[in-house]
Amino acid sequence: MKKKYNFNYSPKTKPFPHQVEAIEYITSRVSIPLFDEQGLGKTKIVIEALCNNMEQGIIDGALIICKKLNFCVFLSSIDFA
Numbered sequence: 001m002k003k004k005y006n007f008n009y010s011p012k013t014k015p016f017p018h019q020v021e022a023i024e025y026i027t028s029r030v031s032i033p034l035f036d037e038q039g040l041g042k043t044k045i046v047i048e049a050l051c052n053n054m055e056q057g058i059i060d061g062a063l064i065i066c067k068k069l070n071f072c073v074f075l076s077s078i079d080f081a
Contacts, residue, residue, distance in 0.1 A: 009055040011048055012077065019045050027052045043070065047077050 015023060019041050026032055026049035036042050046064075053059045064074055 009051045011044075011051075013044070015044060015048065016041065019048075023048045023052065043073050043077060047074065 022034070022036070022045045026034070026045065034042055034045065036045070050059070050062045054061070066074065
């Protein structure tokens with residue numbers, strides 16, 4: 001039996017203009033590479049784009065593959081209801 005989680009899809013922080021542009025671009029595409037420089041908020045961009053797609057029913061979930069160090073950043077950026 002598939003377990004569903006409820007998420008609060010609203011962002012914890014307001015994105016910067018370059019992040020808004022990237023979120024909108026990613027949300028409207030099937031796949032895309034993200035080559036932003038360190039510190040520009042790639043994690044936030046990806047999480048918000050995924051949440052937008054989940055909220056709209058485009059996807060049911062996502063598999064995140066990242067370094068162990070980044071995993072804590074992902075967990076702290078998502079509200080599990």
